[in-house]
Amino acid sequence: MALFGKSEGREGREVRDRSDGGPPAPATAASQRTPAPGPVDREHNEETSMANIGKSITISGDLTGEEDLVIEGKVEGKVSLPNNQLTVGQNGAVQAEVNAKSVVVIGRVAGNVRGTERVEIQATGIVDGDVVSPKLVVAEGAVLNGSISMTGKSGASAGASPAPTPPPQADVRKAG
Numbered sequence: 001m002a003l004f005g006k007s008e009g010r011e012g013r014e015v016r017d018r019s020d021g022g023p024p025a026p027a028t029a030a031s032q033r034t035p036a037p038g039p040v041d042r043e044h045n046e047e048t049s050m051a052n053i054g055k056s057i058t059i060s061g062d063l064t065g066e067e068d069l070v071i072e073g074k075v076e077g078k079v080s081l082p083n084n085q086l087t088v089g090q091n092g093a094v095q096a097e098v099n100a101k102s103v104v105v106i107g108r109v110a111g112n113v114r115g116t117e118r119v120e121i122q123a124t125g126i127v128d129g130d131v132v133s134p135k136l137v138v139a140e141g142a143v144l145n146g147s148i149s150m151t152g153k154s155g156a157s158a159g160a161s162p163a164p165t166p167p168p169q170a171d172v173r174k175a176g
Contacts, residue, residue, distance in 0.1 A: 055091045063096075071107075082116065090124060103133075105142075112146070 050068040053059065057073035068085045071092040079086060079098045086100040092107035103115040105125035113119055115133035123141035130146040138144055 053092075088125070 050070060051065065053069070053071045053073045053075065055072045058075075059073070060076045062078045062080070063069075063075060064080045066081075066083060068087070069079075069081055070087045070089055071079075071094060072089040073091070074093045074095075076095045079094065079096050079100070081100040083101055085102040085104065086098060087104045088094050088107045088109055090106050093110075094108070095110045097111050098109060098113045099116075100114075101116050102118045103113055103120070105113070105119075105121045105127055107124070108126045108128075110128045112129040113127055113131045113133075115131075115135075117133070118135040118137070119131055119133040120137040121127055121139065121142040121144055123139040125139070126143040128145045130149070131144065132149045132151060134151050136148060136150055
């Protein structure tokens, strides 16, 4: 018997002693707590497949893929991850047109950025280019030099210009 009322079963699994003083309970698959099988969580599985471009790596050309990507090195050209997240890390330097489902900029991007769901520029992030996305988060201290177009999720856009504002007296006038 091991310390703290535990003993090891035949297969090396730890089994608690029974409180009635009898022999230890056998180590069975039923005695091990495993979560009940449920629906497959596709987003969780996609998070586990993530590619990394390290600090010492330089890529010139078009970069496409079907998994999340973290760039810590240097990329020049075009980056397209239409169904996944792109993260430009602290050491990342991207000089490219970027198109991804979600974009997080911690390092530097020189080029236009399109996020079909979301773009986030963290406090250390720098973007020199236009941003198009339905959701935009810009942290205090971040740098964004370019235009912003916040489109709807359907991708409908009125161009890179902001939405027009109504004339100041348009709501005040009454037909008479």
